[in-house]
Amino acid sequence: MPKIIIAFFVALNLLGCPQTEETNQDSGGDTAPVYQQVSHWCEAGQGGLSNARSVAAGLARAHVGQRLFGPMANWLAMDDTLVDLLKSEHTFNYDLLRAYADQFTTACAMNATLGATQATQVTLENGVAIIEPGNDVPQLPEGTQEVVIDLRKAAVDSPIEEIIALAFSGTVNYGQQILKRFQGFPAQNNDWTHYENETVTQTLSFVGTGSATLPLTFWTGAALSPAAARLVAGLRLSGQAALVGYDVYAAVAESSWTGSDTGGLMWRSSQLQMNSIDWPDVIEADLETASPEEDFIGFSEFDLTSDANGVATRPPLADYDRALGEPATILNHGAMRAAVLVAYGTLDWFYPFFDLVGRDIDAALETALTEVKAASGTDRLEMKHILGRLMYSIHDGHGFLTDWGDDNWSDGYLDIQIQEIDNAPVVRMSFQDGIDAGDTIVAVDGTSAADWYAEATSRYSASSDWYRFVLATDELKEVFGTKDLTLKNTSGEERDITASPTSWAEIPGAPWGGSLRESGWLTDLGQDNIYYVNMAGGVTPDITDTIDNFEDYLGADGIILDMRDYPNLDIYEFARNFNPSAFTAPIFGHPTWSGADDFAIVNEVWSFDAGTHVYTGPVVLMVSAKSVSAAECFAQMLEPLDNVTVVGQTSAATNGTITTAWLPGKYEITFTGMRLLNPDGSEFHAIGVIPDHVVAPTPAQFAAGEDPEFEKALELLTTP
Numbered sequence: 001m002p003k004i005i006i007a008f009f010v011a012l013n014l015l016g017c018p019q020t021e022e023t024n025q026d027s028g029g030d031t032a033p034v035y036q037q038v039s040h041w042c043e044a045g046q047g048g049l050s051n052a053r054s055v056a057a058g059l060a061r062a063h064v065g066q067r068l069f070g071p072m073a074n075w076l077a078m079d080d081t082l083v084d085l086l087k088s089e090h091t092f093n094y095d096l097l098r099a100y101a102d103q104f105t106t107a108c109a110m111n112a113t114l115g116a117t118q119a120t121q122v123t124l125e126n127g128v129a130i131i132e133p134g135n136d137v138p139q140l141p142e143g144t145q146e147v148v149i150d151l152r153k154a155a156v157d158s159p160i161e162e163i164i165a166l167a168f169s170g171t172v173n174y175g176q177q178i179l180k181r182f183q184g185f186p187a188q189n190n191d192w193t194h195y196e197n198e199t200v201t202q203t204l205s206f207v208g209t210g211s212a213t214l215p216l217t218f219w220t221g222a223a224l225s226p227a228a229a230r231l232v233a234g235l236r237l238s239g240q241a242a243l244v245g246y247d248v249y250a251a252v253a254e255s256s257w258t259g260s261d262t263g264g265l266m267w268r269s270s271q272l273q274m275n276s277i278d279w280p281d282v283i284e285a286d287l288e289t290a291s292p293e294e295d296f297i298g299f300s301e302f303d304l305t306s307d308a309n310g311v312a313t314r315p316p317l318a319d320y321d322r323a324l325g326e327p328a329t330i331l332n333h334g335a336m337r338a339a340v341l342v343a344y345g346t347l348d349w350f351y352p353f354f355d356l357v358g359r360d361i362d363a364a365l366e367t368a369l370t371e372v373k374a375a376s377g378t379d380r381l382e383m384k385h386i387l388g389r390l391m392y393s394i395h396d397g398h399g400f401l402t403d404w405g406d407d408n409w410s411d412g413y414l415d416i417q418i419q420e421i422d423n424a425p426v427v428r429m430s431f432q433d434g435i436d437a438g439d440t441i442v443a444v445d446g447t448s449a450a451d452w453y454a455e456a457t458s459r460y461s462a463s464s465d466w467y468r469f470v471l472a473t474d475e476l477k478e479v480f481g482t483k484d485l486t487l488k489n490t491s492g493e494e495r496d497i498t499a500s501p502t503s504w505a506e507i508p509g510a511p512w513g514g515s516l517r518e519s520g521w522l523t524d525l526g527q528d529n530i531y532y533v534n535m536a537g538g539v540t541p542d543i544t545d546t547i548d549n550f551e552d553y554l555g556a557d558g559i560i561l562d563m564r565d566y567p568n569l570d571i572y573e574f575a576r577n578f579n580p581s582a583f584t585a586p587i588f589g590h591p592t593w594s595g596a597d598d599f600a601i602v603n604e605v606w607s608f609d610a611g612t613h614v615y616t617g618p619v620v621l622m623v624s625a626k627s628v629s630a631a632e633c634f635a636q637m638l639e640p641l642d643n644v645t646v647v648g649q650t651s652a653a654t655n656g657t658i659t660t661a662w663l664p665g666k667y668e669i670t671f672t673g674m675r676l677l678n679p680d681g682s683e684f685h686a687i688g689v690i691p692d693h694v695v696a697p698t699p700a701q702f703a704a705g706e707d708p709e710f711e712k713a714l715e716l717l718t719t720p
Helices: 055-069 075-088 094-102 161-164 226-237 334-352 362-375 380-390 449-457 465-476 544-548 571-575 630-638 697-703 708-718
Strands: 105-111 121-125 128-131 148-151 169-183 196-209 215-221 242-245 253-259 264-268 271-274 401-403 414-419 424-430 440-444 485-488 493-497 520-522 526-532 559-562 587-592 599-604 619-623 642-650 657-664 667-672 675-677
Touching: 055 075, 055 094, 055 169, 055 253, 055 264, 055 334, 055 362, 075 094, 075 334, 094 105, 094 264, 148 161, 161 196, 161 226, 169 226, 196 544, 215 226, 226 253, 226 271, 334 362, 334 380, 334 657, 334 667, 362 380, 380 401, 380 667, 414 465, 424 449, 424 465, 424 697, 440 449, 449 465, 465 526, 526 708, 559 708, 571 630, 619 630, 619 708
Parallel strands: 128 148, 148 215, 215 242, 526 559, 559 619, 619 642
Antiparallel strands: 105 264, 121 128, 169 196, 169 271, 169 587, 253 264, 401 667, 414 424, 424 440, 440 485, 485 493, 520 526, 587 599, 587 675, 657 667
């Protein structure tokens, strides 16, 4: 129906906040509200609450949010746009938010607004209850025959839906919302990923709390919050409410808000439909007025016969393609800043352990941006170290960083196994000329080992200090050209060597962790009825024989399971051989976003029956700081059993399927993508598998070729 135009023009703040009423000079100076309809969706949006996060953190979260939940499919191109913007824009303030929003038709920069501080006000006039939303849900006065909800001054956090529900009885449907659902963050490649995403359609509805459905009219100002716009427009399009005041823009109703300590960004994160037809771009007011108190006669004056066949030019929501491609290798200050923001934003949305490890990442973000500002802008290793220090802040043993744009790979490695003893790197096993078991590494390329590790560990993320030491040690073992080491033997004598690398083409002699002992009966030690299983994938790449012949070991006096390295077997199937009844794997908690505003941890539980052949005799499970992820998963399924004793050192305290994300400049981060719990529901992250018997080896034991953890395991099985 034609709209009724009541008044004329008033300037609107570009951020969507209507200015105060102006004086009409032609009326002798009387104050009268004047009217100008909104002409752009950014003017029709009401900024949300401010947030303690910095502008950089807010921009990072909003940008990654747009990449994942927004209409555009090409997230790599969006990153390129961010890179170009940040080449020149490096002061993170509100002007940068505006400059960012100018690059995208799907985003608006806005001032933040205040939350509701007053109670909701209700007045009853001639059977019409006029409600001004505040911070609570009122009761409708007795005698209410019609409801008006005045949204002109409503705060974004007012309980609008609950207040609207007062006017309805039963379930109220007001449209469909298309959005993207992420069950974890799917790895951005073509490989298998534990995490999924899909585009879904959900019905918009609420349950009325009134005893009857009453005529409902909204009085609107120029700007509404996304939640309010969604309700108002949906109820108007479905013919369940009248709209008086200003038009409502569908893009606002389809948006999410990301606030910071200085303004914020509103960005489209969904697509709205009525009966499978997109909402029109503009949901027109039935009565245009800046003075509804004077011009509104009543609900009955409106013909609400309506459909959703207005003009809809907004881009639809495109499916998210995790394997879209790879970023360019170009490195400059824009790419460096963008890489820091994308890393932070991705982790901010999906890293599941911030409540356990804290939010060190927020300060680390600001530090990283400061370091980028001082950086050359072309040094890839310098940037890798900056990102490494950012990743340190999430305290995740899966928090790896790879530079796929760098072809300067190491020439080889030191063929040794190193274990931390009293905060020092001690050689446990060596196949490297000039380096002996029991040697303590005193200096690396002229730098004391203590200083070398202090710097190196600052660039590695880990959920335990002992596993962080392991990761830094992996770097120490890499050799570019040659490596100068100062070594100290068990007699305290020091010597300097220049080590040449073992080629990557050669199979290592020393395993990453644990022992070279082969699986089998311990007949060489006079223990013919104790069976040993080396579960290290590098030593026992194929454990099929042990699994297939497990029935032969059921009469053993004891079994030693050596899980001090990483396994290469079906740990779940193997665990069935030790569980006498049904059991579960650790609980996989997927951080799940149903659209950008609905978050939950969705648990996935894998259940298993007991194996065909189950060993119920004494079992000793050996673990170490290098027992990580799948190794820990296996331990978690056996640790609760009464017949299992754990020996060694606390495990890495890092479990859960990893996922990966590309960053501008062709860097890639990896992190734990799920909130993994012990089978009983208790926390595991940063705790790990704690031994019943802690073994603290000495350099002298390594020099003598001893295996202290193995000896302790054997002692437990042979001592009455």
